[in-house]
Amino acid sequence: xxLLHRRLPLLAxxxxxxxxxxxxxxxxxxxxxxxxxxxxALAQQLRMYKPPPSSSFDxxxxxxxxxxxxxxxxxxxxxxxxMTPVPKDPERFRPKRAAVLICIFEGDEGDLRVxxxxxxxxxxxxxxxxxxxxxxxxxxxxxxxxxxxxxAEEEIGxxxxxxxxxxxxxxxxxxHLLRVIPVIGILKDKKTFNPKPNPAEVEAVFDAPLxxxxxxxxxxxxxxxxxxxxxxxxxxxxxxxxKDYTIWGLTAGILIRAAxxxxxxxxxxxxxxxxxxxxxxxxxxxxMP
Numbered sequence: 001x002x003l004l005h006r007r008l009p010l011l012a013x014x015x016x017x018x019x020x021x022x023x024x025x026x027x028x029x030x031x032x033x034x035x036x037x038x039x040x041a042l043a044q045q046l047r048m049y050k051p052p053p054s055s056s057f058d059x060x061x062x063x064x065x066x067x068x069x070x071x072x073x074x075x076x077x078x079x080x081x082x083m084t085p086v087p088k089d090p091e092r093f094r095p096k097r098a099a100v101l102i103c104i105f106e107g108d109e110g111d112l113r114v115x116x117x118x119x120x121x122x123x124x125x126x127x128x129x130x131x132x133x134x135x136x137x138x139x140x141x142x143x144x145x146x147x148x149x150x151x152a153e154e155e156i157g158x159x160x161x162x163x164x165x166x167x168x169x170x171x172x173x174x175x176h177l178l179r180v181i182p183v184i185g186i187l188k189d190k191k192t193f194n195p196k197p198n199p200a201e202v203e204a205v206f207d208a209p210l211x212x213x214x215x216x217x218x219x220x221x222x223x224x225x226x227x228x229x230x231x232x233x234x235x236x237x238x239x240x241x242x243k244d245y246t247i248w249g250l251t252a253g254i255l256i257r258a259a260x261x262x263x264x265x266x267x268x269x270x271x272x273x274x275x276x277x278x279x280x281x282x283x284x285x286x287x288m289p
Contacts, residue, residue: 033164034189036106042262043166043186049261051170095179100134101148102258103163104210105187111209112262114255115187117156117197118204118245128203130247132254133158136178144168148183156205157196162188169257174250182254184261206245208238213252213259216269223272232272 033039103115114132121128133152141147145168149160163185172180187193195205212218218237223230234256235248247255256267 032188033106033186034191038110039104039106039186042104042112043164046166046184046186046262049167051168095173095177097137097144097147097181098135098174098178099137099144099147099151099168099181099183100132100254101152101158101163102132102169102182102184102254103152103158103187104184104262105190105207107207107209111211113207114210114258115156115158115205115207116245116247116251117202118206120199120201120203122200129249129251130245131251132182134180134183144181145183145185148181149185155198155201157198158193162192164188167261169254169261172250172254172257180250180254182258184258204243206240206243208240208245208247210255210259210262212236212238213255214263214265214267216267219269221269230272232270234269234271 033043101115104112105115107113116130117133119129119131133155134148135151135154137144137147138150141150145165146160149158149163149165152158152163153160165183165185167184169182169184172182174180197203197205213236220235220237221232222235223232225231233249234252235246236252238245238247253271253273256271260266
């Protein structure tokens with residue numbers, strides 16, 4: 001369900017704590033995150049992260065088409081704003097753009113946690129599945145951060161002013177061939193956030209430890225194939241209170257990557273994420289298996 005997998009780039013002048021799962025930090029303590037010096041340091045660390053350029057296309061012509069399809073693309077995801085002319089082939093497939101919010105906060109026990117939702121069972125796609133807040137970009141969105149935080153406000157009542165957007169990850173390819181940009185934001189003060197799920201879209205709001213997406217516990221995988229490439233779909237089983245959730249597919253893939261970047265450590269399992277090329281032509285209802 002996801003598009004890109006690369007070696008985790010080293011962040012300049014950071015220190016990884018080899019004997020712990022704590023994220024590396026270099027920033028001095030500040031107190032703009034509800035008094036948490038750890039979150040302040042993490043914010044500065046993540047701002048240093050720059051994802052590698054997208055390589056979903058192999059040649060210059062295809063790369064140009066990707067830029068044109070994306071419109072204005074912030075430099076954090078490897079492209080500058082496109083000034084190229086309309087492509088010659090009007091029938092060429094151009095994926096629509098979307099963004100999701102990986103909202104991190106510090107739990108009561110000092111662990112890093114991420115906000116998740118269970119989608120309404122009444123939705124036409126991905127009904128009842130666990131997802132990150134987010135959705136398709138709109139024309140008035142100035143960047144991916146605005147798309148992600150706007151959608152989070154609409155879905156779960158998260159005020160964008162409570163979130164410090166610190167970086168974006170490289171794009172992922174969704175099952176329905178959306179180009180999804182994961183945006184990492186840090187919740188400034190969890191006490192000020194009172195979830196208000198939109199019943200038309202969201203059935204439940206919960207959180208999970210970010211670290212779990214690096215561990216080979218309560219995880220299983222399934223091999224699939226698309227466009228001649230074999231890849232793994234990961235499933236994480238998670239229980240909170242009396243509720244059981246399964247976090248899988250695109251959401252799991254994005255959170256594996258986000259945890260790897262945050263903790264500067266690869267997962268304890270094989271991801272097997274191939275580099276898909278966008279198909280030049282697709283049928284109306286084409287989707288990945």
